[in-house]
Amino acid sequence: MxxxxxxxxxxxxxxxxxxxxxxxxxxxxxxxxxxxxxxxxxxxxxxxxxxxxxxxxxxxxxxxxxxxxxxxxxxxxxxxxxxxxxxxxxxxxxxxxxxxxxxxxxxxxxxxxxxxxxxxxxxxxxxxxxxxxxxxxxxxxxxxxxxxxxxSGRMPFTGTTLPLSRASTGLFRSEIAVAGRRVRPVVIDTGDGSSLTVSRANWVAAGYKGARLTTTLGWGMGGVSVADTAVVSSVSFGNLSVHESELRIEDPGGFLTVSGSAGRVGTGLLMRFRVLLDPGAGRMVLQPGKQIGAPVIRSTSGLLMHQDATQLRVVHVMRNSPAAHAGWRDGETICEVNGVAVADMTRLGGAINWGAGAPGTTVRLTLCDGTRRALTLRRFY
The missing domain is CATH 2.40.70.10 (Acid Proteases)
Known part of the structure:
Protein backbone atom coordinates (compact mmCIF):
# COMPACT_ATOMS: atom_id res chain seq x y z
CA MET A 1 0.00 0.00 0.00
CA SER A 152 -21.64 22.89 2.09
CA GLY A 153 -24.83 21.98 3.95
CA ARG A 154 -26.28 19.79 1.18
CA MET A 155 -27.10 16.24 2.23
CA PRO A 156 -27.74 14.19 -0.93
CA PHE A 157 -28.27 10.88 0.89
CA THR A 158 -29.04 9.67 4.39
CA GLY A 159 -26.88 7.50 6.60
CA THR A 160 -24.91 7.39 9.82
CA THR A 161 -23.68 10.85 10.78
CA LEU A 162 -20.44 11.49 12.65
CA PRO A 163 -18.72 14.76 13.59
CA LEU A 164 -16.16 16.12 11.11
CA SER A 165 -13.97 19.11 11.84
CA ARG A 166 -10.80 20.76 10.55
CA ALA A 167 -7.83 20.73 12.88
CA SER A 168 -5.54 23.73 13.24
CA THR A 169 -3.37 22.00 10.62
CA GLY A 170 -6.29 21.99 8.17
CA LEU A 171 -6.74 18.19 8.17
CA PHE A 172 -10.21 16.61 8.34
CA ARG A 173 -10.80 14.81 11.65
CA SER A 174 -13.52 12.56 13.04
CA GLU A 175 -13.72 9.48 15.29
CA ILE A 176 -13.94 5.70 15.11
CA ALA A 177 -14.25 2.81 17.57
CA VAL A 178 -11.90 -0.17 17.82
CA ALA A 179 -12.93 -3.07 20.06
CA GLY A 180 -15.61 -0.82 21.56
CA ARG A 181 -13.13 1.90 22.50
CA ARG A 182 -13.56 5.30 20.88
CA VAL A 183 -10.45 6.55 19.08
CA ARG A 184 -10.33 10.27 18.37
CA PRO A 185 -9.35 12.40 16.68
CA VAL A 186 -8.70 10.34 13.56
CA VAL A 187 -7.64 11.96 10.28
CA ILE A 188 -9.99 11.18 7.38
CA ASP A 189 -7.50 10.68 4.57
CA THR A 190 -8.74 9.87 1.07
CA GLY A 191 -5.11 9.81 -0.11
CA ASP A 192 -4.08 6.94 2.18
CA GLY A 193 -4.64 3.63 0.41
CA SER A 194 -4.57 1.57 3.62
CA SER A 195 -7.58 1.02 5.89
CA LEU A 196 -6.92 2.16 9.45
CA THR A 197 -3.84 3.30 11.35
CA VAL A 198 -3.81 3.94 15.11
CA SER A 199 -1.09 5.05 17.48
CA ARG A 200 0.71 2.44 19.56
CA ALA A 201 -0.85 3.94 22.69
CA ASN A 202 -4.37 3.54 21.32
CA TRP A 203 -3.67 -0.02 20.23
CA VAL A 204 -2.50 -0.92 23.73
CA ALA A 205 -5.45 0.89 25.33
CA ALA A 206 -7.94 -1.00 23.14
CA GLY A 207 -6.69 -4.24 24.72
CA TYR A 208 -7.40 -6.11 21.53
CA LYS A 209 -7.26 -9.86 22.11
CA GLY A 210 -6.66 -12.59 19.59
CA ALA A 211 -5.06 -10.44 16.89
CA ARG A 212 -1.83 -11.79 15.43
CA LEU A 213 0.66 -9.10 14.49
CA THR A 214 2.96 -9.08 11.50
CA THR A 215 4.66 -6.24 9.60
CA THR A 216 3.86 -4.34 6.43
CA LEU A 217 5.44 -1.63 4.34
CA GLY A 218 4.18 1.85 3.53
CA TRP A 219 5.37 4.59 1.21
CA GLY A 220 4.95 8.26 1.98
CA MET A 221 6.41 11.47 0.65
CA GLY A 222 9.10 11.22 3.31
CA GLY A 223 10.16 7.71 2.35
CA VAL A 224 9.45 4.10 3.26
CA SER A 225 8.27 2.94 6.69
CA VAL A 226 7.64 -0.45 8.31
CA ALA A 227 4.68 -0.85 10.68
CA ASP A 228 3.12 -3.61 12.73
CA THR A 229 -0.22 -4.71 11.29
CA ALA A 230 -3.10 -7.04 12.11
CA VAL A 231 -6.54 -7.94 10.77
CA VAL A 232 -9.17 -7.03 13.37
CA SER A 233 -12.94 -7.11 13.81
CA SER A 234 -15.04 -4.71 15.90
CA VAL A 235 -14.18 -1.58 13.91
CA SER A 236 -17.12 0.79 13.74
CA PHE A 237 -18.28 4.26 12.74
CA GLY A 238 -21.14 4.98 15.12
CA ASN A 239 -23.68 2.17 14.59
CA LEU A 240 -21.97 0.94 11.39
CA SER A 241 -19.56 -1.98 11.91
CA VAL A 242 -17.08 -3.48 9.49
CA HIS A 243 -16.70 -7.26 9.68
CA GLU A 244 -12.93 -7.08 9.52
CA SER A 245 -10.30 -4.50 8.66
CA GLU A 246 -6.55 -4.28 8.32
CA LEU A 247 -5.15 -2.10 11.11
CA ARG A 248 -1.67 -0.60 11.19
CA ILE A 249 0.09 0.53 14.34
CA GLU A 250 2.26 3.64 14.28
CA ASP A 251 5.00 4.08 16.88
CA PRO A 252 5.58 7.36 18.75
CA GLY A 253 7.31 10.12 16.79
CA GLY A 254 5.53 9.41 13.51
CA PHE A 255 2.99 11.43 11.59
CA LEU A 256 0.19 10.84 14.10
CA THR A 257 2.36 12.29 16.86
CA VAL A 258 3.30 15.36 14.83
CA SER A 259 -0.30 16.00 13.71
CA GLY A 260 -1.74 15.45 17.21
CA SER A 261 -3.96 12.59 16.02
CA ALA A 262 -4.89 9.23 17.51
CA GLY A 263 -5.41 7.51 14.17
CA ARG A 264 -5.95 7.78 10.44
CA VAL A 265 -8.75 6.34 8.26
CA GLY A 266 -7.80 5.64 4.64
CA THR A 267 -9.51 4.66 1.41
CA GLY A 268 -9.13 0.94 2.15
CA LEU A 269 -11.82 1.40 4.80
CA LEU A 270 -13.76 4.33 3.33
CA MET A 271 -14.38 2.47 0.06
CA ARG A 272 -16.77 0.16 1.91
CA PHE A 273 -19.20 3.10 2.11
CA ARG A 274 -20.70 5.97 0.21
CA VAL A 275 -19.13 8.93 2.00
CA LEU A 276 -20.08 12.58 2.43
CA LEU A 277 -17.37 14.82 3.89
CA ASP A 278 -18.63 18.27 4.83
CA PRO A 279 -16.33 20.01 7.34
CA GLY A 280 -18.22 23.29 6.87
CA ALA A 281 -21.38 21.65 8.21
CA GLY A 282 -19.37 19.68 10.79
CA ARG A 283 -20.38 16.23 9.63
CA MET A 284 -19.37 13.04 7.85
CA VAL A 285 -22.18 10.82 6.56
CA LEU A 286 -21.68 7.12 5.77
CA GLN A 287 -24.00 4.77 3.92
CA PRO A 288 -23.05 1.07 3.55
CA GLY A 289 -21.77 0.16 0.10
CA LYS A 290 -21.40 -3.12 -1.75
CA GLN A 291 -18.04 -3.79 -0.08
CA ILE A 292 -19.25 -3.35 3.51
CA GLY A 293 -18.92 -7.07 4.28
CA ALA A 294 -15.96 -7.90 2.03
CA PRO A 295 -13.15 -9.90 3.70
CA VAL A 296 -9.67 -8.47 3.92
CA ILE A 297 -7.30 -9.84 1.28
CA ARG A 298 -4.43 -11.27 3.34
CA SER A 299 -0.99 -12.28 2.20
CA THR A 300 -0.43 -15.98 2.75
CA SER A 301 3.16 -15.89 1.48
CA GLY A 302 4.55 -12.97 3.47
CA LEU A 303 6.20 -11.51 0.37
CA LEU A 304 5.34 -7.92 -0.52
CA MET A 305 6.49 -7.44 -4.09
CA HIS A 306 6.89 -4.80 -6.75
CA GLN A 307 6.05 -5.98 -10.26
CA ASP A 308 7.67 -4.80 -13.45
CA ALA A 309 7.51 -6.23 -16.96
CA THR A 310 9.85 -9.19 -16.38
CA GLN A 311 10.30 -9.80 -12.65
CA LEU A 312 8.92 -9.51 -9.14
CA ARG A 313 11.17 -7.75 -6.63
CA VAL A 314 10.69 -8.48 -2.94
CA VAL A 315 10.31 -5.14 -1.13
CA HIS A 316 9.41 -6.54 2.30
CA VAL A 317 9.29 -9.93 4.03
CA MET A 318 6.48 -9.88 6.60
CA ARG A 319 7.39 -10.98 10.12
CA ASN A 320 6.41 -14.54 11.18
CA SER A 321 5.34 -15.37 7.61
CA PRO A 322 6.12 -18.51 5.55
CA ALA A 323 8.64 -16.45 3.56
CA ALA A 324 10.34 -15.18 6.73
CA HIS A 325 10.68 -18.71 8.12
CA ALA A 326 12.06 -19.88 4.77
CA GLY A 327 14.81 -17.24 4.83
CA TRP A 328 13.61 -14.89 2.09
CA ARG A 329 15.25 -11.46 2.03
CA ASP A 330 14.31 -8.00 0.79
CA GLY A 331 15.66 -7.27 -2.68
CA GLU A 332 15.47 -10.80 -4.08
CA THR A 333 13.90 -11.10 -7.52
CA ILE A 334 11.57 -13.74 -8.97
CA CYS A 335 11.44 -14.49 -12.70
CA GLU A 336 9.20 -17.62 -12.79
CA VAL A 337 6.16 -18.77 -10.81
CA ASN A 338 5.20 -22.45 -11.14
CA GLY A 339 7.24 -22.64 -14.33
CA VAL A 340 5.59 -19.64 -15.98
CA ALA A 341 7.71 -16.56 -16.71
CA VAL A 342 6.69 -13.42 -14.86
CA ALA A 343 6.82 -11.61 -18.21
CA ASP A 344 4.03 -13.87 -19.50
CA MET A 345 2.03 -13.57 -16.27
CA THR A 346 2.32 -9.78 -16.37
CA ARG A 347 0.61 -9.69 -19.73
CA LEU A 348 -2.29 -11.63 -18.18
CA GLY A 349 -2.40 -9.41 -15.08
CA GLY A 350 -1.79 -12.13 -12.48
CA ALA A 351 1.88 -12.09 -11.53
CA ILE A 352 1.36 -11.17 -7.85
CA ASN A 353 -2.02 -12.77 -7.10
CA TRP A 354 -0.51 -16.07 -5.99
CA GLY A 355 1.00 -14.33 -2.93
CA ALA A 356 -2.46 -14.30 -1.32
CA GLY A 357 -3.45 -17.77 -2.51
CA ALA A 358 -5.22 -20.56 -0.66
CA PRO A 359 -3.44 -21.79 2.52
CA GLY A 360 -1.75 -25.14 1.99
CA THR A 361 -0.86 -24.40 -1.64
CA THR A 362 2.80 -24.93 -2.54
CA VAL A 363 4.19 -22.40 -5.03
CA ARG A 364 7.38 -23.17 -6.96
CA LEU A 365 9.47 -20.09 -7.59
CA THR A 366 12.54 -19.50 -9.71
CA LEU A 367 14.69 -16.54 -8.74
CA CYS A 368 16.27 -14.45 -11.47
CA ASP A 369 19.70 -15.89 -10.55
CA GLY A 370 18.39 -19.38 -11.37
CA THR A 371 17.83 -20.52 -7.77
CA ARG A 372 14.66 -22.59 -7.28
CA ARG A 373 12.56 -22.54 -4.12
CA ALA A 374 9.22 -23.87 -2.94
CA LEU A 375 6.98 -21.86 -0.63
CA THR A 376 3.90 -23.30 1.09
CA LEU A 377 1.24 -20.70 1.77
CA ARG A 378 -0.50 -20.37 5.13
CA ARG A 379 -2.49 -17.83 7.14
CA PHE A 380 -0.22 -16.17 9.66
CA TYR A 381 -2.09 -13.00 10.73
Whole structure:
Protein backbone atom coordinates (compact mmCIF):
# COMPACT_ATOMS: atom_id res chain seq x y z
CA MET A 1 0.00 0.00 0.00
CA UNK A 2 0.98 3.60 -0.53
CA UNK A 3 0.07 6.55 1.64
CA UNK A 4 0.55 10.29 1.29
CA UNK A 5 0.11 12.70 4.12
CA UNK A 6 1.57 16.18 4.03
CA UNK A 7 1.69 18.60 6.93
CA UNK A 8 3.60 21.81 6.31
CA UNK A 9 5.83 22.54 9.27
CA UNK A 10 5.54 26.31 8.64
CA UNK A 11 2.35 27.59 7.09
CA UNK A 12 3.18 30.62 4.96
CA UNK A 13 0.70 33.46 4.48
CA UNK A 14 -1.96 32.33 2.03
CA UNK A 15 -2.85 34.45 -1.00
CA UNK A 16 -6.56 35.28 -1.28
CA UNK A 17 -7.75 32.31 -3.32
CA UNK A 18 -11.26 32.39 -4.76
CA UNK A 19 -13.39 29.25 -5.14
CA UNK A 20 -16.63 29.01 -7.10
CA UNK A 21 -19.03 26.19 -7.96
CA UNK A 22 -20.99 26.14 -11.21
CA UNK A 23 -24.82 26.13 -10.95
CA UNK A 24 -24.94 22.55 -12.26
CA UNK A 25 -22.15 21.21 -10.04
CA UNK A 26 -24.48 18.68 -8.40
CA UNK A 27 -24.91 16.94 -11.74
CA UNK A 28 -21.21 17.02 -12.62
CA UNK A 29 -19.93 13.72 -11.31
CA UNK A 30 -16.20 13.19 -11.68
CA UNK A 31 -15.21 9.61 -12.61
CA UNK A 32 -12.18 8.14 -10.89
CA UNK A 33 -10.07 5.01 -11.01
CA UNK A 34 -8.22 3.38 -8.16
CA UNK A 35 -4.45 3.64 -8.42
CA UNK A 36 -2.15 0.74 -7.61
CA UNK A 37 -2.04 2.09 -4.07
CA UNK A 38 -5.84 2.49 -3.67
CA UNK A 39 -5.96 6.26 -4.24
CA UNK A 40 -8.78 7.98 -6.13
CA UNK A 41 -7.23 9.18 -9.40
CA UNK A 42 -9.06 11.55 -11.76
CA UNK A 43 -8.54 14.24 -14.43
CA UNK A 44 -8.15 17.91 -13.51
CA UNK A 45 -7.20 21.16 -15.23
CA UNK A 46 -4.23 23.11 -13.80
CA UNK A 47 -3.60 26.52 -15.37
CA UNK A 48 -5.62 25.34 -18.35
CA UNK A 49 -3.58 22.16 -18.83
CA UNK A 50 -4.95 18.64 -18.31
CA UNK A 51 -3.39 16.70 -15.44
CA UNK A 52 -3.91 13.49 -13.49
CA UNK A 53 -4.75 14.11 -9.84
CA UNK A 54 -5.21 12.22 -6.57
CA UNK A 55 -8.09 13.22 -4.28
CA UNK A 56 -6.23 13.58 -0.99
CA UNK A 57 -7.97 15.04 2.06
CA UNK A 58 -4.92 13.99 4.10
CA UNK A 59 -2.79 16.68 2.45
CA UNK A 60 -3.18 20.10 4.04
CA UNK A 61 -2.15 22.02 0.88
CA UNK A 62 -2.53 20.93 -2.72
CA UNK A 63 0.68 20.33 -4.64
CA UNK A 64 2.01 19.17 -7.98
CA UNK A 65 5.06 17.10 -8.82
CA UNK A 66 8.21 18.95 -9.82
CA UNK A 67 8.09 17.27 -13.23
CA UNK A 68 4.58 18.57 -13.94
CA UNK A 69 5.46 22.04 -12.62
CA UNK A 70 8.32 22.14 -15.10
CA UNK A 71 6.04 21.15 -17.99
CA UNK A 72 3.59 23.99 -17.33
CA UNK A 73 6.17 26.59 -16.27
CA UNK A 74 5.09 26.77 -12.61
CA UNK A 75 7.96 28.12 -10.49
CA UNK A 76 8.42 28.17 -6.73
CA UNK A 77 8.86 31.57 -5.04
CA UNK A 78 9.62 30.17 -1.58
CA UNK A 79 10.46 26.85 0.08
CA UNK A 80 9.88 25.19 3.43
CA UNK A 81 10.19 21.79 5.06
CA UNK A 82 7.08 19.67 5.46
CA UNK A 83 6.37 16.69 7.68
CA UNK A 84 5.09 13.60 5.89
CA UNK A 85 4.75 9.88 6.40
CA UNK A 86 8.28 8.50 6.37
CA UNK A 87 10.09 11.75 7.20
CA UNK A 88 10.53 15.34 6.09
CA UNK A 89 10.50 16.75 2.54
CA UNK A 90 11.02 20.13 0.95
CA UNK A 91 8.04 21.87 -0.62
CA UNK A 92 8.24 24.87 -2.93
CA UNK A 93 5.33 27.31 -3.18
CA UNK A 94 4.03 28.93 -6.33
CA UNK A 95 1.25 31.53 -6.51
CA UNK A 96 -1.46 32.37 -8.95
CA UNK A 97 -2.52 28.87 -9.93
CA UNK A 98 -5.95 28.01 -11.32
CA UNK A 99 -7.43 24.55 -10.91
CA UNK A 100 -10.77 23.24 -12.20
CA UNK A 101 -12.68 19.96 -11.87
CA UNK A 102 -16.27 18.83 -11.35
CA UNK A 103 -17.84 22.29 -11.48
CA UNK A 104 -15.24 23.81 -9.12
CA UNK A 105 -12.90 26.59 -10.17
CA UNK A 106 -10.25 27.89 -7.79
CA UNK A 107 -8.18 30.91 -8.81
CA UNK A 108 -5.19 32.71 -7.27
CA UNK A 109 -4.44 29.48 -5.48
CA UNK A 110 -1.17 28.74 -3.72
CA UNK A 111 0.19 25.45 -5.14
CA UNK A 112 2.98 23.41 -3.63
CA UNK A 113 5.72 21.81 -5.72
CA UNK A 114 7.01 18.51 -4.39
CA UNK A 115 10.72 17.86 -4.09
CA UNK A 116 10.18 14.10 -3.74
CA UNK A 117 8.82 12.95 -7.10
CA UNK A 118 10.91 9.82 -7.30
CA UNK A 119 9.95 8.30 -3.96
CA UNK A 120 6.62 6.76 -4.89
CA UNK A 121 4.87 5.61 -8.08
CA UNK A 122 1.42 7.22 -7.74
CA UNK A 123 1.01 7.91 -11.44
CA UNK A 124 -0.28 11.42 -10.78
CA UNK A 125 0.72 15.02 -11.51
CA UNK A 126 -1.17 16.62 -8.63
CA UNK A 127 -2.58 15.95 -5.18
CA UNK A 128 -5.75 17.90 -4.37
CA UNK A 129 -5.76 18.56 -0.64
CA UNK A 130 -7.93 19.78 2.21
CA UNK A 131 -7.27 23.43 1.32
CA UNK A 132 -9.43 22.96 -1.79
CA UNK A 133 -11.83 20.26 -0.58
CA UNK A 134 -12.84 22.14 2.58
CA UNK A 135 -14.84 24.62 0.50
CA UNK A 136 -17.64 22.18 -0.12
CA UNK A 137 -19.39 18.95 0.64
CA UNK A 138 -17.58 16.05 -1.03
CA UNK A 139 -19.82 13.13 -2.05
CA UNK A 140 -17.79 9.99 -2.88
CA UNK A 141 -19.72 7.12 -4.49
CA UNK A 142 -17.15 4.34 -4.27
CA UNK A 143 -19.42 1.65 -5.73
CA UNK A 144 -19.75 3.59 -8.98
CA UNK A 145 -16.22 5.07 -8.97
CA UNK A 146 -17.29 8.70 -9.04
CA UNK A 147 -17.41 11.77 -6.80
CA UNK A 148 -18.92 15.26 -6.89
CA UNK A 149 -18.67 18.57 -5.08
CA UNK A 150 -21.74 20.22 -3.54
CA UNK A 151 -22.35 23.43 -1.61
CA SER A 152 -21.64 22.89 2.09
CA GLY A 153 -24.83 21.98 3.95
CA ARG A 154 -26.28 19.79 1.18
CA MET A 155 -27.10 16.24 2.23
CA PRO A 156 -27.74 14.19 -0.93
CA PHE A 157 -28.27 10.88 0.89
CA THR A 158 -29.04 9.67 4.39
CA GLY A 159 -26.88 7.50 6.60
CA THR A 160 -24.91 7.39 9.82
CA THR A 161 -23.68 10.85 10.78
CA LEU A 162 -20.44 11.49 12.65
CA PRO A 163 -18.72 14.76 13.59
CA LEU A 164 -16.16 16.12 11.11
CA SER A 165 -13.97 19.11 11.84
CA ARG A 166 -10.80 20.76 10.55
CA ALA A 167 -7.83 20.73 12.88
CA SER A 168 -5.54 23.73 13.24
CA THR A 169 -3.37 22.00 10.62
CA GLY A 170 -6.29 21.99 8.17
CA LEU A 171 -6.74 18.19 8.17
CA PHE A 172 -10.21 16.61 8.34
CA ARG A 173 -10.80 14.81 11.65
CA SER A 174 -13.52 12.56 13.04
CA GLU A 175 -13.72 9.48 15.29
CA ILE A 176 -13.94 5.70 15.11
CA ALA A 177 -14.25 2.81 17.57
CA VAL A 178 -11.90 -0.17 17.82
CA ALA A 179 -12.93 -3.07 20.06
CA GLY A 180 -15.61 -0.82 21.56
CA ARG A 181 -13.13 1.90 22.50
CA ARG A 182 -13.56 5.30 20.88
CA VAL A 183 -10.45 6.55 19.08
CA ARG A 184 -10.33 10.27 18.37
CA PRO A 185 -9.35 12.40 16.68
CA VAL A 186 -8.70 10.34 13.56
CA VAL A 187 -7.64 11.96 10.28
CA ILE A 188 -9.99 11.18 7.38
CA ASP A 189 -7.50 10.68 4.57
CA THR A 190 -8.74 9.87 1.07
CA GLY A 191 -5.11 9.81 -0.11
CA ASP A 192 -4.08 6.94 2.18
CA GLY A 193 -4.64 3.63 0.41
CA SER A 194 -4.57 1.57 3.62
CA SER A 195 -7.58 1.02 5.89
CA LEU A 196 -6.92 2.16 9.45
CA THR A 197 -3.84 3.30 11.35
CA VAL A 198 -3.81 3.94 15.11
CA SER A 199 -1.09 5.05 17.48
CA ARG A 200 0.71 2.44 19.56
CA ALA A 201 -0.85 3.94 22.69
CA ASN A 202 -4.37 3.54 21.32
CA TRP A 203 -3.67 -0.02 20.23
CA VAL A 204 -2.50 -0.92 23.73
CA ALA A 205 -5.45 0.89 25.33
CA ALA A 206 -7.94 -1.00 23.14
CA GLY A 207 -6.69 -4.24 24.72
CA TYR A 208 -7.40 -6.11 21.53
CA LYS A 209 -7.26 -9.86 22.11
CA GLY A 210 -6.66 -12.59 19.59
CA ALA A 211 -5.06 -10.44 16.89
CA ARG A 212 -1.83 -11.79 15.43
CA LEU A 213 0.66 -9.10 14.49
CA THR A 214 2.96 -9.08 11.50
CA THR A 215 4.66 -6.24 9.60
CA THR A 216 3.86 -4.34 6.43
CA LEU A 217 5.44 -1.63 4.34
CA GLY A 218 4.18 1.85 3.53
CA TRP A 219 5.37 4.59 1.21
CA GLY A 220 4.95 8.26 1.98
CA MET A 221 6.41 11.47 0.65
CA GLY A 222 9.10 11.22 3.31
CA GLY A 223 10.16 7.71 2.35
CA VAL A 224 9.45 4.10 3.26
CA SER A 225 8.27 2.94 6.69
CA VAL A 226 7.64 -0.45 8.31
CA ALA A 227 4.68 -0.85 10.68
CA ASP A 228 3.12 -3.61 12.73
CA THR A 229 -0.22 -4.71 11.29
CA ALA A 230 -3.10 -7.04 12.11
CA VAL A 231 -6.54 -7.94 10.77
CA VAL A 232 -9.17 -7.03 13.37
CA SER A 233 -12.94 -7.11 13.81
CA SER A 234 -15.04 -4.71 15.90
CA VAL A 235 -14.18 -1.58 13.91
CA SER A 236 -17.12 0.79 13.74
CA PHE A 237 -18.28 4.26 12.74
CA GLY A 238 -21.14 4.98 15.12
CA ASN A 239 -23.68 2.17 14.59
CA LEU A 240 -21.97 0.94 11.39
CA SER A 241 -19.56 -1.98 11.91
CA VAL A 242 -17.08 -3.48 9.49
CA HIS A 243 -16.70 -7.26 9.68
CA GLU A 244 -12.93 -7.08 9.52
CA SER A 245 -10.30 -4.50 8.66
CA GLU A 246 -6.55 -4.28 8.32
CA LEU A 247 -5.15 -2.10 11.11
CA ARG A 248 -1.67 -0.60 11.19
CA ILE A 249 0.09 0.53 14.34
CA GLU A 250 2.26 3.64 14.28
CA ASP A 251 5.00 4.08 16.88
CA PRO A 252 5.58 7.36 18.75
CA GLY A 253 7.31 10.12 16.79
CA GLY A 254 5.53 9.41 13.51
CA PHE A 255 2.99 11.43 11.59
CA LEU A 256 0.19 10.84 14.10
CA THR A 257 2.36 12.29 16.86
CA VAL A 258 3.30 15.36 14.83
CA SER A 259 -0.30 16.00 13.71
CA GLY A 260 -1.74 15.45 17.21
CA SER A 261 -3.96 12.59 16.02
CA ALA A 262 -4.89 9.23 17.51
CA GLY A 263 -5.41 7.51 14.17
CA ARG A 264 -5.95 7.78 10.44
CA VAL A 265 -8.75 6.34 8.26
CA GLY A 266 -7.80 5.64 4.64
CA THR A 267 -9.51 4.66 1.41
CA GLY A 268 -9.13 0.94 2.15
CA LEU A 269 -11.82 1.40 4.80
CA LEU A 270 -13.76 4.33 3.33
CA MET A 271 -14.38 2.47 0.06
CA ARG A 272 -16.77 0.16 1.91
CA PHE A 273 -19.20 3.10 2.11
CA ARG A 274 -20.70 5.97 0.21
CA VAL A 275 -19.13 8.93 2.00
CA LEU A 276 -20.08 12.58 2.43
CA LEU A 277 -17.37 14.82 3.89
CA ASP A 278 -18.63 18.27 4.83
CA PRO A 279 -16.33 20.01 7.34
CA GLY A 280 -18.22 23.29 6.87
CA ALA A 281 -21.38 21.65 8.21
CA GLY A 282 -19.37 19.68 10.79
CA ARG A 283 -20.38 16.23 9.63
CA MET A 284 -19.37 13.04 7.85
CA VAL A 285 -22.18 10.82 6.56
CA LEU A 286 -21.68 7.12 5.77
CA GLN A 287 -24.00 4.77 3.92
CA PRO A 288 -23.05 1.07 3.55
CA GLY A 289 -21.77 0.16 0.10
CA LYS A 290 -21.40 -3.12 -1.75
CA GLN A 291 -18.04 -3.79 -0.08
CA ILE A 292 -19.25 -3.35 3.51
CA GLY A 293 -18.92 -7.07 4.28
CA ALA A 294 -15.96 -7.90 2.03
CA PRO A 295 -13.15 -9.90 3.70
CA VAL A 296 -9.67 -8.47 3.92
CA ILE A 297 -7.30 -9.84 1.28
CA ARG A 298 -4.43 -11.27 3.34
CA SER A 299 -0.99 -12.28 2.20
CA THR A 300 -0.43 -15.98 2.75
CA SER A 301 3.16 -15.89 1.48
CA GLY A 302 4.55 -12.97 3.47
CA LEU A 303 6.20 -11.51 0.37
CA LEU A 304 5.34 -7.92 -0.52
CA MET A 305 6.49 -7.44 -4.09
CA HIS A 306 6.89 -4.80 -6.75
CA GLN A 307 6.05 -5.98 -10.26
CA ASP A 308 7.67 -4.80 -13.45
CA ALA A 309 7.51 -6.23 -16.96
CA THR A 310 9.85 -9.19 -16.38
CA GLN A 311 10.30 -9.80 -12.65
CA LEU A 312 8.92 -9.51 -9.14
CA ARG A 313 11.17 -7.75 -6.63
CA VAL A 314 10.69 -8.48 -2.94
CA VAL A 315 10.31 -5.14 -1.13
CA HIS A 316 9.41 -6.54 2.30
CA VAL A 317 9.29 -9.93 4.03
CA MET A 318 6.48 -9.88 6.60
CA ARG A 319 7.39 -10.98 10.12
CA ASN A 320 6.41 -14.54 11.18
CA SER A 321 5.34 -15.37 7.61
CA PRO A 322 6.12 -18.51 5.55
CA ALA A 323 8.64 -16.45 3.56
CA ALA A 324 10.34 -15.18 6.73
CA HIS A 325 10.68 -18.71 8.12
CA ALA A 326 12.06 -19.88 4.77
CA GLY A 327 14.81 -17.24 4.83
CA TRP A 328 13.61 -14.89 2.09
CA ARG A 329 15.25 -11.46 2.03
CA ASP A 330 14.31 -8.00 0.79
CA GLY A 331 15.66 -7.27 -2.68
CA GLU A 332 15.47 -10.80 -4.08
CA THR A 333 13.90 -11.10 -7.52
CA ILE A 334 11.57 -13.74 -8.97
CA CYS A 335 11.44 -14.49 -12.70
CA GLU A 336 9.20 -17.62 -12.79
CA VAL A 337 6.16 -18.77 -10.81
CA ASN A 338 5.20 -22.45 -11.14
CA GLY A 339 7.24 -22.64 -14.33
CA VAL A 340 5.59 -19.64 -15.98
CA ALA A 341 7.71 -16.56 -16.71
CA VAL A 342 6.69 -13.42 -14.86
CA ALA A 343 6.82 -11.61 -18.21
CA ASP A 344 4.03 -13.87 -19.50
CA MET A 345 2.03 -13.57 -16.27
CA THR A 346 2.32 -9.78 -16.37
CA ARG A 347 0.61 -9.69 -19.73
CA LEU A 348 -2.29 -11.63 -18.18
CA GLY A 349 -2.40 -9.41 -15.08
CA GLY A 350 -1.79 -12.13 -12.48
CA ALA A 351 1.88 -12.09 -11.53
CA ILE A 352 1.36 -11.17 -7.85
CA ASN A 353 -2.02 -12.77 -7.10
CA TRP A 354 -0.51 -16.07 -5.99
CA GLY A 355 1.00 -14.33 -2.93
CA ALA A 356 -2.46 -14.30 -1.32
CA GLY A 357 -3.45 -17.77 -2.51
CA ALA A 358 -5.22 -20.56 -0.66
CA PRO A 359 -3.44 -21.79 2.52
CA GLY A 360 -1.75 -25.14 1.99
CA THR A 361 -0.86 -24.40 -1.64
CA THR A 362 2.80 -24.93 -2.54
CA VAL A 363 4.19 -22.40 -5.03
CA ARG A 364 7.38 -23.17 -6.96
CA LEU A 365 9.47 -20.09 -7.59
CA THR A 366 12.54 -19.50 -9.71
CA LEU A 367 14.69 -16.54 -8.74
CA CYS A 368 16.27 -14.45 -11.47
CA ASP A 369 19.70 -15.89 -10.55
CA GLY A 370 18.39 -19.38 -11.37
CA THR A 371 17.83 -20.52 -7.77
CA ARG A 372 14.66 -22.59 -7.28
CA ARG A 373 12.56 -22.54 -4.12
CA ALA A 374 9.22 -23.87 -2.94
CA LEU A 375 6.98 -21.86 -0.63
CA THR A 376 3.90 -23.30 1.09
CA LEU A 377 1.24 -20.70 1.77
CA ARG A 378 -0.50 -20.37 5.13
CA ARG A 379 -2.49 -17.83 7.14
CA PHE A 380 -0.22 -16.17 9.66
CA TYR A 381 -2.09 -13.00 10.73
Missing amino acids: FATLLLPALVAAQPQASTSLSPDTEARWVPFELSEGNQLRFTIQVNGRPATAILDSGVTDSFVTAAFAGRIGLKARSHEQATAIGGSVEIGWARGGTIAFGGLTRTASRIGISGADGLFPFGADMFVGADVLSCCALDIDHDNRRFRLLP
